[in-house]
Amino acid sequence: MAQVRALPVPDGLAGERVDAALARLLGLSRTRAAEIAADGGVRVDGREVGKSDRLVAGAWLEVEIPDEPDTSAVQIVAEPVPGMKIVYDDDDVVVIDKPVGVAAHPSPGWTGPTVVGALIAAGYRISTSGAAERQGIVHRLDVGTSGLMVVAKSELAYSVLKRAFKERTVEKVYHALVQGHPEPTTGTIDAPIGRHPSADYKFAVVAEGKPSVTHYEVLEMLPAASLVEVHLETGRTHQIRVHFSALRHPCVGDVTYGADPVLAKKVGLSRQWLHAVQLGFEHPSTGQWTQVTSEYPQDLAHALEVVRGAYS
Structure with missing residues (x-):
């Protein structure tokens, strides 16, 4: 369940970036605030805003804060995945052909191979945006579904592709x-x-x-x-x-x-x-x-x- 906070923008936050303002107002980390905005969880006067948009005093601010999963036992294991192919690669993105039986990223209860772990094992640098265990992941395929996935290598690619999937x-x-x-x-x-x-x-x-x-x-x-x-x-x-x-x-x-x-x-x-x-x-x-x-x-x-x- 998500927690929804709704309130007018205080005068003291006029002109502030959304991520910085949420960090001060709600006690979130700036990274967490930016993630919520990137996922479409922040609205001002009913309009969805991004992390770098500026706030206006008195505007009606609505923030949907998803419950954070318990990731205390989740960590990335750098593990090669036989059969995972690289079909496109440059400085910003890498597109992989995911075999069946591979998760996009680590999660509680999953002990099998992951796309993130396979890329790290192969020496790929991927974006550090997003939650630690979901580095570079802008969309997912089910463990039991095979095929194409794009992973962000640069921070620019992460933010641009995240929005592209949302839009x-x-x-x-x-x-x-x-x-x-x-x-x-x-x-x-x-x-x-x-x-x-x-x-x-x-x-x-x-x-x-x-x-x-x-x-x-x-x-x-x-x-x-x-x-x-x-x-x-x-x-x-x-x-x-x-x-x-x-x-x-x-x-x-x-x-x-x-x-x-x-x-x-x-x-x-x-x-x-x-x-x-x-x-x-x-x-x-x-x-x-x-x-x-x-x-x-x-x-x-x-x-x-x-x-x-x-x-x-």
């Missing part, structure tokens, strides 16, 4: 193999997503959830399943998995969200058939459109061929 200017394209045949074959799923009402480890379409929008197009229709291209407008946790499950077309192999375990076993999958195949963004330094693509990993390619061969 939905980043192009995120996924391919999913879903059970059955979605109708219509091209469409948009617009349904709010929040915590599952009875299972805290997963998510669901719920009335009080956050707005979530998924665009899709069927690329190939098979007797048992459909290969679908997905464009994400929002980036909620498990969004694609939840939305297609709600349509009764769960990702093949995704037994957590209702996939057929018999089919999952037949195609040899112990995770959801979901891969981040394309990522496009304005380069934080040059402004040039930067786009990268990824091939299906071996387990997904094999499962797709089994479905094609077994049911065609």
